[in-house]
Amino acid sequence: MSEDINLLTVDSLGAEQSVIGSMLIDARCIKAVMAELPAADLADGPCRNTYQAIRRLSLEGKAVDPVLVQEAVGGGQDWSKWAASLMEATPTAANVMEYVRIVKECAQYRRLREGASRVLETTTLADARQAAQALSAAAVGQEVRTGSTASELAAAFWERLKAPKPDYIPWGIETADAKVCAQLGDMILLGGYPSAGKTLLSLQFALLQAQKGYKIGYYSLETTDIKVTDRIMSHLSGVPLWRIKDRALSDADYQALAKTTASFASLPFELVEASGWTADDITAHAISRGYQIIYIDYLQLVPGPEKSNYERVSTTSRKLKMFAPRHRVAVVALAQLSRPDKVNKKDGTQVLIPPTMQSFKESGQMEQDADAAFLLWESVPDDYRSPRKFKLGKNKEGERFTTMLAFDGARQRMVEMEEGPDNSVANDLAARGQAVKAANRATAQANQVTFRELVGAEEENPFEPQEVSA
Template identity: 35%
Template sequence: MRTNYQAEQAVIGDILLDASMVMPEAMLYLSPRDFSVPEYQNIYETCQGLYRKGRPIDSVTILSAVGPEYQQTLVSAAEATPTISHYQDYIRIVWETAQIRRAATQAAELLETIDTGREIEECRSSAETVLRCFETVRRDNQQLSAAEMLLRFFETRGKPRKYIPTGFTKLDRRAYIDRGDFVVVGGRPSAGKTAITLQIMLHMARDYRVLYFSLETNPDKLADRLIACDTGVNLSRIKTGEMGDEDWTRIVERSDRFRDLKFDVVQAAGWTVDQIRAKSIQEQADIIFVDYLGLIASKGKSLYEQTTNASKALHTMAQDTGTTVIALSQLNRSANSGDPDMTTLKDSGQVEQDADIILMLANPDDPQDKGRRKLMVVKNKEGRRGLINLSFDGDRQRFYEIEEELEEPE
């Protein structure tokens, strides 16, 4: 079993040397089960209890709780600890070693599950547990003083900041999509939510690792739409297999560039957020798309509770892992008339609270104008809201920005 006795001993020794300095850091990262030595587990658990109660932490208070038989263990830890100045490094070593130890234990259970011929779902669940052992709550603890914040501002504002582009210039001028954002794209059925997010994915996949989790549509069907969008070949001819020489030439000419795009489409019908999260970590994804939110398998007695829990989990995932999450959402029936807003997102009001950015895609007011779409930025924590007029070429599954544009007053 993977362990680092010296690091565990050093953490206990440093607590004895200066608990007021070491315990706040240790409490942030370590639990008793992170120690492999039972004596250190008990000692650290006692230190946690004393710290929470505001009581002094020293050999006397610890021994009064764990018993005199631990005296030699405490003496050895204090004597063997090389320095208190490296206590943060010792804490990190204990925490990382504990991750590896837990992963090894779970991996052994996974092998046993496979060897005993269990159901594939049980094997998949065991594999996800192994992956979760390496997940990290953000350990960099971004804590800045006023002076540090001002210094960072001066250091960074002289350089243009890079956000994640969508390929739509007017949208990028409003919505500064960044790592760890939770973005929701809402719209009525057949408004083009999947089409526009596939187009955005193609653009993002030039520079970022992207996963598109399709909970509704077969990846082969999405492939047809992606090829039409990327090459400009008519989707109907792709679907019917009636492509001519010119179509094939265009596809071949674009094949190398398409092949280099860094995306995968994942057939994820019935998946949970935990499964999506595990797959994203496994594939080291920078950005994920989820099509769509209401189909995620989630706990809850009602669809409202299930969607609420799924939204919270995706939001937490984005923040914890730094992955940009773009989720599609249906609208409720109240959106059948007039322009939709974020209150019309289907099944849960939690989505509008969790999202950093909410985009609404709607058909034009005039039903005869089928080639127009309205892309509305209805929530934008760090940018402007507004309306962007688009044209939609269904034959090629592509959206284009239109020059004229209405602005929502600030």
């Protein structure tokens, strides 16, 4: 249906009756209709009750015909006459999906009108924002969800088992793809120490997901779109970031960047400079844009009216957690970790204590709200070139893990490292650690002040009075 058609003139009731008539005369269309049409979209009571009865019979694996539907509805002769009139008025089920589309659009139109009325009836800004969010949800066709019985849940479970493996959100890191069963509607945290590479890794994730067809909204609260775009082009093209910044580009670099620009321009990826945006601003914008996955860089920067940082971050986390499943949008929130603790060893060196879920700065609410949480930190303290340790600290749907990522800051990339049979990765990390420790000791020794005793007239004593010549 064209969006400029006057929906007030559309026969919504006729479309609903045609859907029911089609399902009664040809049970083969039932599953296709069920996959597209929520019961709440049917405004007519008899049509909605009949649809729910047909849906229930189908989910229970029972045959669907007018006699069984009548029994499930609990209808008498009046229902039989009504159903017969629908079947007579619907000679074929060939157009059923067109009827479904009309019903859905009319339902969306009703919700938009109702939402607009609620906005006009509000008397406070908070109520108006809440009503506006509901209106935005209606504008992008968010369906109204109702409860399900145990019987319906069990039947739906077995139907899912017959289907292929779900499309879990990809991360481009083999271990994460194998262990993390994240889907739209989940909330994922990516926590890291300052300069660990959170933004780099999040952009790498977001670009891969966009390449797989997900519509991405990346909300940056601290970095300009110019700087983020430079990083993206370096990552995609393989041209070192410093060359882009210094404009020290070779002909090959220009060719690589030209090719990358064409492919990047076609991605369903949007970058939003969101400095000063509240959680409500971000979620309302995400709904209006129809994003499937949003990134927030980073969560502790999202402002709010709360007096303390703890309350503000906790409220922001709760709002994002409620938003994600309600609108089937995956939220990936970057977060700062508290400063790492270190312990002193007998040889005078310090060892970094690895972060845990309790390391998320400002609020423990994030830890509770997350469906999955990644942790990122340098494997060798004080060596920014060292590989990163990448840990899945929380996983509601599976096992946790820790792996190593090779860090290529020049090209804005991280790649998972495989441990060989000779433990080469571990040995290399140990060697890096020893080298950093040796360098620290050498620096300390070079800066150390030494004292020695001056004996007799061996050398001039600076503390004795000196004769002044006339």
